Amino acid sequence: MATRKINSTYTRNESTIIECDLTYAVYMIGGRWKLLILSKLEGKTLRFGELKKAFPYITERMLTLQLKALEQDGLVKRTVYAEVPPRVEYELTEVARELEPILKMLSTWGNKQRSMTTMK
Amino acid sequence: MATRKINSTYTRNESTIIECDLTYAVYMIGGRWKLLILSKLEGKTLRFGELKKAFPYITERMLTLQLKALEQDGLVKRTVYAEVPPRVEYELTEVARELEPILKMLSTWGNKQRSMTTMK
DNA sequence: TATGGTACGAACAAATATGTAAGTAATGGC
DNA sequence: GCCATTACTTACATATTTGTTCGTACCATA
Numbered sequence: 176m177a178t179r180k181i182n183s184t185y186t187r188n189e190s191t192i193i194e195c196d197l198t199y200a201v202y203m204i205g206g207r208w209k210l211l212i213l214s215k216l217e218g219k220t221l222r223f224g225e226l227k228k229a230f231p232y233i234t235e236r237m238l239t240l241q242l243k244a245l246e247q248d249g250l251v252k253r254t255v256y257a258e259v260p261p262r263v264e265y266e267l268t269e270v271a272r273e274l275e276p277i278l279k280m281l282s283t284w285g286n287k288q289r290s291m292t293t294m295k
Numbered sequence: 296m297a298t299r300k301i302n303s304t305y306t307r308n309e310s311t312i313i314e315c316d317l318t319y320a321v322y323m324i325g326g327r328w329k330l331l332i333l334s335k336l337e338g339k340t341l342r343f344g345e346l347k348k349a350f351p352y353i354t355e356r357m358l359t360l361q362l363k364a365l366e367q368d369g370l371v372k373r374t375v376y377a378e379v380p381p382r383v384e385y386e387l388t389e390v391a392r393e394l395e396p397i398l399k400m401l402s403t404w405g406n407k408q409r410s411m412t413t414m415k
Numbered sequence: 416t417a418t419g420g421t422a423c424g425a426a427c428a429a430a431t432a433t434g435t436a437a438g439t440a441a442t443g444g445c
Numbered sequence: 446g447c448c449a450t451t452a453c454t455t456a457c458a459t460a461t462t463t464g465t466t467c468g469t470a471c472c473a474t475a
Contacts, residue, residue: 183464184463184464184465185463185464222451223452223453224450224451224452227452235452235453235454236453236454238453239452239453255452259450260449260450260451260452261450261451262452263451263452263453
């Protein structure tokens with residue numbers, strides 16, 4: 176998101192990653208909070224403050240950043256109401272809803288995987 | 296992987312993420328190269344050098360780190376042959392193979408998602 | 416004795432991701 | 446005027462991830 180040296184290997188390699196549909200997809204839902212936010216928004220419309228309360232440890236800055244990224248990627252719809260104090264609501268988009276069943280499978284896999292790793 | 300201040304918020308929040316099966320799963324396949332490596336190993340057994348050739352831009356250090364992490368998480372099996380020069384082979388584990396169909400769906404979703412975002 | 420190939424390891428540097436702390440705009444109610 | 450509320454924003458600090466460069470062990474072979 177920030178300015179970045181375009182010619183760095185870091186950037187060139189990022190291009191490589193984004194060219195692949197799979198890594199692109201994971202890049203989009205990666206990061207520390209995005210999946211939790213998406214999960215929280217399943218079937219609901221929530222205000223900024225409600226999301227914040229849902230994750231006691233997230234900072235406002237992080238929540239703002241993640242929501243902005245999710246909106247840019249078309250996973251979350253942001254609606255601003257011209258009121259004071261302001262009211263902003265967030266909800267999943269169609270594309271994000273299509274992701275839900277896949278995430279459910281991933282979650283199941285993660286659970287199984289975790290238990291296997293822990294067993295050792 | 297490196298040493299880290301245990302009491303930092305960074306660490307506490309990481310715990311939050313790892314407690315959720317879904318975010319845990321994505322954490323495990325996250326990072327820049329892991330998914331590409333896993334994809335490359337589908338149905339094959341490859342040597343370190345072969346993997347390296349598969350990704351011209353990855354550095355040996357990164358490849359080593361990612362393979363080590365994948366092995367620790369039980370997604371990749373590493374076999375060392377007592378030869379000179381050394382020969383080390385990598386292959387997917389059972390758990391990793393169970394992940395394949397899910398990743399295929401994610402990839403399809405990523406492709407669709409990308410085309411929608413690009414259209415704007 | 417020197418060399419070459421393989422799969423790393425270590426010290427350092429650059430870039431990004433995340434967290435901390437403080438501040439802002441707008442307005443209705445006191 | 447003063448304050449409270451909400452959804453941010455900004456400057457700064459910290460932590461992690463990724464990349465760069467150089468080095469190493471092993472032994473068969475020249």
